[in-house]
Amino acid sequence: MMLEAGWQGSPQLTALCGGEALDRELCNRLVCATRRFWNMYGPTETTVWSTCQRIEDVDTPISIGTPVAETTVRILNGQGLLQPVGVAGELYIGGAGLARGYLWQPELTAERFIPDRYSEEPGMRLYRTGDLARWRRDGTIEYLGRNDHQVKLRGFRIELGEIEACLQAHPAVRECIVMVREDRTGEKRLVAYIVANADLGTSPVAVLRAHASQTLPEFMVPTAIVTLPAFPLTPNGKVDRNAMPEPDLTSLATREYAAPKGHVEMALAEIWQQLLGVSRVGRTDHFFELGGHSLLALRLIEGINATLGVEFALRDLFANPVLSQMAKQLTAQDKKDVATSDRPNLVHLRRGRSPVKLVCIHPGGGGGIGEAYAPLIGALSKEMDVTGISAVDLDTLTRPEASVPEIAANYLHQLSDIIQTPWILVGWSAGGLIAYEMTRLAMKNGCIPLGTLLIDSYPHTVTRCLMNAKFEWNFTNFFSGLAG
Incomplete structure (x- = not known):
């Protein structure tokens, strides 16, 4: 004073x-x-x-x-x-x-x-x-x-004062306060508020996170860092923690924005936005710099595999934390599978222990098998083993199959192991025509599925009059049984 x-x-x-x-x-x-x-x-x-x-x-x-x-x-x-x-x-x-x-x-x-x-x-x-x-x-x-500033976050006991001391050791930081706050998704995160006494450059969040990472474990590095001209004070001159502002997108370690390119990057960006509670994600953004952590990483893996119908692993995320890198890895993985596998259309959407296998046929237009069936899979028992048949990228093949019977025969060949066990076939939209034809061929070969379900579809030999209330009741009742 x-x-x-x-x-x-x-x-x-x-x-x-x-x-x-x-x-x-x-x-x-x-x-x-x-x-x-x-x-x-x-x-x-x-x-x-x-x-x-x-x-x-x-x-x-x-x-x-x-x-x-x-x-x-x-x-x-x-x-x-x-x-x-x-x-x-x-x-x-x-x-x-x-x-x-x-x-x-x-x-x-x-x-x-x-x-x-x-x-x-x-x-x-x-x-x-x-x-x-x-x-x-x-x-x-x-x-x-x-x-009393000790907190427990994601199973770790954290001394907020230790984080404050680390950040305050940076020569450009005059004062620092670290708090735990909830973001829009309800996820608790560490937020650091600083008053700087020197210029931290154009990327202060990245600079201070890098500084903290040199001495602190990953779970103690603040997700968001808010720079203030001065801390709000109570009438008696103490720092008013309750008056600290909510962190916004500028408080995260965002990089120069570049819009996602292609359907894979756009799908990934949407998954990131939902998990991280941010308004936008660019192709150069880093998952962990935007607030990702080990628990969110597991949810991200689950979301990617269910939405895109791939087998993305945790090690792949740590090796490719930037959105564009992640998309490139997924695309390369998909092309490798198509080029080397004799079953290029098969995608394991969920590995379960149930004796009954569920097979889902892609809708018209192909691609996005995981995204197409994600709501259905989410409603089923977690024990249900689900395999998807995706439409192969036309760029990777010499030509697509010429007719529905040829497509059906090819898919049954790829499912040769599965159809020897109890199985159920589901076809959506144009996939329903393929599922119907697959069932007809399977019956000839003695590999009859327990049931064939057509969603928003019907075989060309059956009129729409079958799509009545009784059919809908049977359809709903059947899937209710699968959901457990």
Whole structure:
């Protein structure tokens, strides 16, 4: 406050700073404005100062220093065990300055003042500060914030103060606060709010995420980073966390937008948008930079395989996290399968353990077998094994089959293993004509399906009068049984 009011400092003054975490900007201003500058730390319960550090120049790393005389500091984990150097834990203080307890509050005293199991002197106690800290290699202590800022996200316990300390170590970051927020899809994500003291360039989110990734595991790197001119404050001057703005698309590590090209990229972009809760996805965007994580990755794999009728694996995602790369991988995989397989039309839409196999025939126009049948597959029992027959890309073949009977015969040949087991055939639209012809040929060969279902289709030998209420009831009842 004095600096903001215009105070210029004094070359004869020794300044002690405490009460709140010291940020880099204030530290540098006070170092330059005083003869000596000390960063002090300690709660009232340990008679105010328990650790201190003299900061001699602007390049000195900020810490709360080392314990003062007759003071013991221990950093413990949740089980009360000593934490090694570099690992965050809760800060406990003991020694000559320790208070006896809280007046007329025995329960609170027992909770906050505990026996020091590591002391060689009997009866020694420690005060539980509720603050997070870690030892540095040089023997000083780094303050990481309050322990009540610990969160659990996707099964991991995360110290928000540790993330804040990491980001604040970047020379361009003056202040940092990390929170957990829900996006539009209800997914919880880490969001960092920063006040910068230098230009972070045209891609501040990418710069800071890269900085954090050097020291933090992937699950602790914030998904979104919001740059603010200043943090909102409460009437008493504290940071108002509830007033922090919702992150928008600019808070994510988006790259220069380039519209998706081709049906594969467009289909992938739509899946990404739904999973990540973003308004648009470009062909140069990176799945994990947009907020993807390990759990979302599994849902992405499931969505891609169901929609596009492919077998995309988790290793493929990690090798091709950029949308255009992913589409290229899928296209190359599809062409390879067509070129090398003697069953180029077969696509496993779901591998189940049921003895009955469901076979789905592509609609008119081919392609997109997974997308076409996704709603149906989603309504069926997860034990149901589903195989799709997709129309082969005409660019990869010398010519398509000339007639429906030839197509049906070819598909039955590719299904030779499946039709030896109990199977059900489904055809949609023009695929219904093929399914009908396949059933007719299968009956001649003794491989009769348990049922043949035509969706929005009918064989050319049957009139539309069969598509009545009774037929619809039988159709619905049959699939209700499959859905379990």
